[in-house]
Amino acid sequence: MSIVLKIGKSQFEELRHHGEQTYPHECCGVLLGQINGEGVKHVRAVVRCGNTRVDSPHNRYHIDPRELVGIQRKARESELDIIGFYHSHPDHPARWSPTDLAEAHWIGCSYVITSVEQGRAAQTNSFALAGEEETKEFHDEEITVE
Amino acid sequence: MKVMIPTPLRQYAGKQASVELLASTVGEALGSLVSRNPELRKHLFTDDGKLRAFVNVYLNDEDIRYLNKESTRVQESDTISIVPSIAGGSASR
Numbered sequence: 001m002s003i004v005l006k007i008g009k010s011q012f013e014e015l016r017h018h019g020e021q022t023y024p025h026e027c028c029g030v031l032l033g034q035i036n037g038e039g040v041k042h043v044r045a046v047v048r049c050g051n052t053r054v055d056s057p058h059n060r061y062h063i064d065p066r067e068l069v070g071i072q073r074k075a076r077e078s079e080l081d082i083i084g085f086y087h088s089h090p091d092h093p094a095r096w097s098p099t100d101l102a103e104a105h106w107i108g109c110s111y112v113i114t115s116v117e118q119g120r121a122a123q124t125n126s127f128a129l130a131g132e133e134e135t136k137e138f139h140d141e142e143i144t145v146e
Numbered sequence: 147m148k149v150m151i152p153t154p155l156r157q158y159a160g161k162q163a164s165v166e167l168l169a170s171t172v173g174e175a176l177g178s179l180v181s182r183n184p185e186l187r188k189h190l191f192t193d194d195g196k197l198r199a200f201v202n203v204y205l206n207d208e209d210i211r212y213l214n215k216e217s218t219r220v221q222e223s224d225t226i227s228i229v230p231s232i233a234g235g236s237a238s239r
Contacts, residue, residue, distance in 0.1 A: 060239075068202075068232065099237070105154070105231060
């Protein structure tokens with residue numbers, strides 16, 4: 001199975017820009033699209049979400065499940081699926097943290113992380129969540145910007 | 147009624163994005179879903195039959211935890227959404 005996330009340039013810039021706008025807080029959002037038979041994910045839309053972790057927004061994010069319910073429902077009307085999520089790491093590397101893994105439950109989906117250094121988006125990396133809940137792990141995933 | 151299946155759980159539910167079924171409560175709907183798709187059970191429920199902590203179940207736009215939980219009554223026109231939680235954050239202090 002290939003591990004590739006394909007995303008349009010404007011959508012890629014959109015999720016990176018979101019992290020600059022919320023700096024020094026973490027941003028978060030949902031990636032909608034399709035997963036083909038070879039496991040390649042194609043992002044068709046980027047949906048911004050609010051970060052409910054107002055107690056610690058500089059190093060935590062949480063998306064209100066009610067917001068997700070609406071996004072999931074609307075996505076299906078357009079025959080799209082939730083294929084991943086994105087968030088930012090303000091002044092911290094674009095690598096998944098132990099918290100990111102512990103709180104990740106959408107097996108098979110992509111978790112895109114952008115490091116935002118001094119307010120500017122720097123590196124963006126993607127990690128595919130694999131395995132089952134008890135054995136889950138992140139695999140490095142190639143991002144192809146089209 | 148309709149039950150929306152999130153992307154990661156579809157592989158255990160016949161690759162369907164949603165399932166139509168008959169039920170009078172949320173618990174009955176989820177029970178019917180896992181009896182049709184036995185592989186789903188461990189992804190939704192703990193060994194003692196409780197919903198896993200990270201699995202959110204919504205009846206239309208309401209979290210069933212704030213309704214009558216699994217005893218919440220449902221109607222034919224209702225939609226149940228299963229949404230695992232989304233959270234995380236950097237290791238910075």
